[in-house]
Amino acid sequence: TPLQGTGTINLMPFLLELNMYEDLYSSTxxxxxxxxxxxxLISTFTLxxxxxxxxxxxxxxxxxxxxxxxxxxxxxxxxxxGDNNDYEVFTLMFCSEEFMLSEQYRISxxxxxxxISNIVSDIFTNYLKIGSGSTKNVYIEQTMGxxxxxxPNKKIFETINWLSTYAQNSSSAGDYVFFENSEGDRKx
Numbered sequence: 001t002p003l004q005g006t007g008t009i010n011l012m013p014f015l016l017e018l019n020m021y022e023d024l025y026s027s028t029x030x031x032x033x034x035x036x037x038x039x040x041l042i043s044t045f046t047l048x049x050x051x052x053x054x055x056x057x058x059x060x061x062x063x064x065x066x067x068x069x070x071x072x073x074x075x076x077x078x079x080x081x082g083d084n085n086d087y088e089v090f091t092l093m094f095c096s097e098e099f100m101l102s103e104q105y106r107i108s109x110x111x112x113x114x115x116i117s118n119i120v121s122d123i124f125t126n127y128l129k130i131g132s133g134s135t136k137n138v139y140i141e142q143t144m145g146x147x148x149x150x151x152p153n154k155k156i157f158e159t160i161n162w163l164s165t166y167a168q169n170s171s172s173a174g175d176y177v178f179f180e181n182s183e184g185d186r187k188x
Contacts, residue, residue: 072097
């Protein structure tokens with residue numbers, strides 16, 4: 001359901017396809033929803049790719065929602081008009097809200113005498129506003145060593161991924177990765 005201002009549109013009658021992508025090597029969940037529209041949704045509701053989308057999944061109409069997440073629509077794509085111009089098929093591309101924040105801000109600062117896990121925790125709290133009191137969970141594995149860094153003017157998620165290449169755990173087994181799972185939990 002994209003939210004435009006204070007209005008809500010139920011997209012179920014227009015839904016052709018819903019695809020969601022969760023990847024261990026991607027920082028956020030993304031997806032696309034394909035709609036067939038004979039009412040002129042794009043022009044009537046001024047869909048421009050800056051709406052919110054709430055995805056709620058359940059097995060049957062009597063079940064409670066077992067999956068409910070909010071996303072940001074960032075693009076209206078693949079617009080195709082029907083044979084007689086009586087309908088249009090288009091795709092709404094969406095991603096997690098945190099991806100939009102990451103694209104808007106860069107981190108450029110020096111950090112002295114901190115563990116990488118503490119630096120990443122600070123980024124979540126101060127830049128993404130995710131931490132204690134948030135509805136989303138963040139799991140950051142404790143790292144070894146104390147470092148001095150000059151964070152290199154990169155986007156938020158680029159900075160976290162850059163830091164993860166330096167991170168080591170107590171057994172020195174394996175690299176750290178940063179990802180979001182389908183429940184919206186962040187793990188680093």
